[in-house]
Amino acid sequence: MLKIIFTGLLLWTSAASAVTLAQLQQRFASQPVIRANFVQTRTISGMKQPLVSHGNLLIAQQQGLWWHQSTPFVMTLLLDDKRMVQTLNNQPPQIVTSDSNPQMFQFNHLLRALFQADEKVLKENFTLDFQDKGNNRWTLGLIPKAAPLNKIFNRIDLAGSEFLEQINLDDKQGDKTQIQLSNTRIQPPQLSDEERTRFAGP
Numbered sequence: 001m002l003k004i005i006f007t008g009l010l011l012w013t014s015a016a017s018a019v020t021l022a023q024l025q026q027r028f029a030s031q032p033v034i035r036a037n038f039v040q041t042r043t044i045s046g047m048k049q050p051l052v053s054h055g056n057l058l059i060a061q062q063q064g065l066w067w068h069q070s071t072p073f074v075m076t077l078l079l080d081d082k083r084m085v086q087t088l089n090n091q092p093p094q095i096v097t098s099d100s101n102p103q104m105f106q107f108n109h110l111l112r113a114l115f116q117a118d119e120k121v122l123k124e125n126f127t128l129d130f131q132d133k134g135n136n137r138w139t140l141g142l143i144p145k146a147a148p149l150n151k152i153f154n155r156i157d158l159a160g161s162e163f164l165e166q167i168n169l170d171d172k173q174g175d176k177t178q179i180q181l182s183n184t185r186i187q188p189p190q191l192s193d194e195e196r197t198r199f200a201g202p
Contacts, residue, residue, distance in 0.1 A: 021119040021130055021140075033191060034059045036163075036184040040069075045174035060191055063199040078199065125149065136161045 035058050042051040055069035064080030078085040084096045122128060122142070126149075129141035140158040144150035157168040167179040191199075 021122060021128070025119055031186045032061045032189050034184065034186055036181045039180045039182075041178045041180075043176045043178075058195060058198065060195075060199070063191070063196075066195075066198045080199065 035056070037056045038054070040053045040055075042053075044051065052072075053069050054071045055067070057068065058066040064078065067077040067079075069075040074089050076087045082098050085093050087093045125144065125146045127143040127145055129139075129143075131139050133139060138160060142156040142158070144153055144155075152171055154170040154172060156170070158164060159166045159168075163181070163184040165181055167177075167181075169177040169179075171177070
């Protein structure tokens with residue numbers, strides 16, 4: 001679950017000429033809404049075949065994260081500042097609030113800072129390796145140095161050009177997850193009426 005939240009909240013855009021985290025952060029601040037498709041491939045220790053899932057996500061700075069997995073089964077995750085709502089195969093939603101699980105929302109607070117490419121918070125919680133690869137491409141390696149992330153991940157690697165395109169997660173259980181992002185859209189910069197209903201939730 002935390003992996004899904006994390007991968008979802010890490011999506012941001014970067015300028016083609018961005019060479020510093022400060023420029024990434026500035027670029028993100030100008031993009032209030034991000035939409036993208038994803039293909040997630042999980043290689044789990046002890047399993048011969050990877051698990052592959054497809055779906056789409058929506059991130060709005062004011063509302064939060066909406067993550068919708070369409071295959072191999074339907075799962076929707078809504079995360080905002082006060083609650084996390086998971087709906088699996090149209091079953092009754094499972095709701096976690098900031099009051100019932102404050103540790104989860106401490107984690108969420110950190111992830112929102114990551115999503116905003118907050119350079120100060122990143123440096124406090126990760127050892128960073130940001131590289132300009134030329135031809136408008138960049139990579140960012142993150143090695144956690146603080147709880148709760150250092151209890152979950154060995155490292156996280158991001159790569160992209162105009163937009164974030166790939167996320168690689170290496171976790172403490174020996175599992176690896178790759179998220180390929182495509183068809184990233186930042187227009188229109190406001191939510192449609194239908195998109196707003198996604199954040200209404202139960």
